[in-house]
Amino acid sequence: MGRGLSTLLRRVPTLAPPKPISAANKRAVLDQLNVTDRRANRALRLLALAGGTLVFLVLIAIVYQVIDGASLAFSTYGFGFIGHKTWNPPANQYGGLTFIYGTLVTAVGALVLSTILGVSIGLFLSLMAPRRVAAVIGPLVEMLAAVPSVVLGLIGIYLLLPFIRSDVEPALHSVLGFTQIFGPAQPVGNSPFAAILVLTIMVVPIIAALTRDLFLTVPRELRDGAEALGATRWEMIRGVVLPTTQTGITAACVLGFGRAIGEAIAVAFVIGGVPAMHLSVFESGNSMAAVIATEAPSAISNLQTSALFYLAAILLVMGITTNLTAQRISRRGSRMR
Amino acid sequence: MSAINPDPAHALTASGNLRRRQAVSRVFVSATIAAAGLAVVVLLLLVYYAAKRGIGQLSWTFLTGHLPPYDGVGGGIGPALVGTGELVLISTLIALPVGVLTALYLAEFASPRVGKVIQTGIEQMAGLPTIVIGIFIFGLVTKHFGQSAISAALALSIVQVPLIARASLESIRRVPGSIREAADALGVARWRTIVGLILPTASSGIVTATILALARAAGETAPILLNTNPTGLGYQLNPLQAVPTIPVEIYQLLNSGYPAAVAKAWGAAFLLITTILAVNIGARVWLRRSERKRGI
Secondary structure, three states: OOHHHHHHHOOOOOOOOOOOOOHHHHHHHHHHHHHHHHHHHHHHHHHHHHHHHHHHHHHHHHHHHHHHHHHHHHHHHOOOHHHHHOOHHHOOOOOOOOHHHHHHHHHHHHHHHHHHHHHHHHHHHHHHOOOHHHHHHHHHHHHHHHOOOOHHHHHHHHHHHHHHHHHHHHHHHHHHHHHHOOOOOOOOOOOOHHHHHHHHHHHHHHHHHHHHHHOOOHHHHHHHHHHHHOOOOHHHHHHHHHHHHHHHHHHHHHHHHHHHHHHOOHHHHHHHHHOOOOOOOOEEEEEEEHHHHHHHHHHOOOOHHHHHHHHHHHHHHHHHHHHHHHHHHHHHHHHHH | OOOOOOOHHHHOOOOOOHHHHHHHHHHHHHHHHHHHHHHHHHHHHHHHHHHOOOHHHHHHHHHHHHOOOOOOOOOOOHHHHHHHHHOOOOOOOHHHHHHHHHHHHHHHHHHHHHHHHHHHHHHHHHHHHHHHHHHHHHHHHHHOOOOOOOHHHHHHHHHHHHHHHHHHHHEEEEEEHHHHHHHOOOOOOHHHHHHHHHHHHHHHHHHHHHHHHHHHHHHHHHHHHOOOOOOOOOOOOOOOOOOOOOOHHHHHHHHHHHHHHHHHHHHHHHHHHHHHHHHHHHHHHHHHHHHHHHHH
């Protein structure tokens, strides 16, 4: 109400010199407003406030609930859970290291691929493509983000895995096999590598859309200036566009990373579902989100459920940290500009 | 008269260093085109294969029949279609008021500092891993009351609220200031301005956001997997019971792995992906048209 009244007072056209806003003056204006209006104003304000507060309450409840669910596993294992490799439900032994490793490997791998692809697409849509072409390609790329993860999982199993098994893996292994990262041939094809490809499909549209909007904010004069000085298109991008948008690109990538660590279903189908750590991206592994999705519905003991909650808590902490980082980076970037 | 021989020292074609720089530039420009092309090709491949393997499944019995048994022979996805519709309707009914009210608070009432805090909250909510939302509702509701459409809808609404809030905020902020100023100058009460002028002007954006959020919720698996995953094969309309849904049904069919089940999963996936993409395209086109009409 306060703001409404002050804007009201400010905007009343005053031909006579404005009266000083005294308490009595304020009262007079208030009285002009009908009582119902005043009540309705307050009611709407409270209602809106309730909406905003609810968002916060839910966030707090999520943190509380996840920590509460993890308390049994936490009291059993403490922080040692994070560094422990064994995950054996029949023996009721749980450790999270293999899943944390799997999550990080797949998310970082997907981040590398989708940063290259996403920023390229952002550049194409904002600076290269004719407007008409961009108006068609842009929404199509965004459509990729709308594909449900369970459909991506299905496509991953029946199209991606055979392709990786027969073509990608042998090629990469023969050329880069000595690095151990592209290790020995696996007969199944379920692997973190497949998960990386599926996650890339999910993250690329996010980075592409964010960076496209970012590149469009680079002042035209700067770009034209560089080209007038004789820079080629690529030199203009490398010398002007990328440096001025550096922070924004970083923020977009961090957001993409946050999306990649949280994906459960599509990853669960292709990563292999084996709690193991391998240097090779072609050997089956598992990720935190994926193991929660696959084991929580059929958990055989309270400790297992609690251990899954523990993983969810780690995931939550990682997610919140990446989000806050992205926000901080992008705020710093927008303040600089 | 001698023939016009261009002086090689002043040729208009690039040579030497410039030629190399232009070649480098051309390589990178082609690379960005290739990246964009790759993304479009991947999307088209996804749709093409879903259509190729799924379209043959579509039939009246597939669309209306009870869910198939474990081996996937016989039956259809009728109950899952109805269940997804019901679930998405409930979750949107929860998420729409919360999302719009939050946007309204941010746009009209909040002080800059409080606004920043709530905006951070919305961003955090948008960035939550969906499986964490699922296990949260599982611990909060499902563990105590059993699986139900209501608890799954609660999880989906947490996915939807930030989507609706962000897009609503954007379209409320795009309402021309002149409308607000005119109302203020006439002494119109704030709530009347909001309900009678601002919300109607922003409505096309809010409706689009709601429809997009609806489509997003229809395709989500992770938040509902733990909260509605029924064992029955028939129609289930009671929101206090676990209802079958398309994404969870696809998940189950894939896990069973029988050829007939996988074929049904392709059919359901084709239905899901085409519906979601069509809704996305339709909503965008409609938004652009209606905003142009209003001159926003």
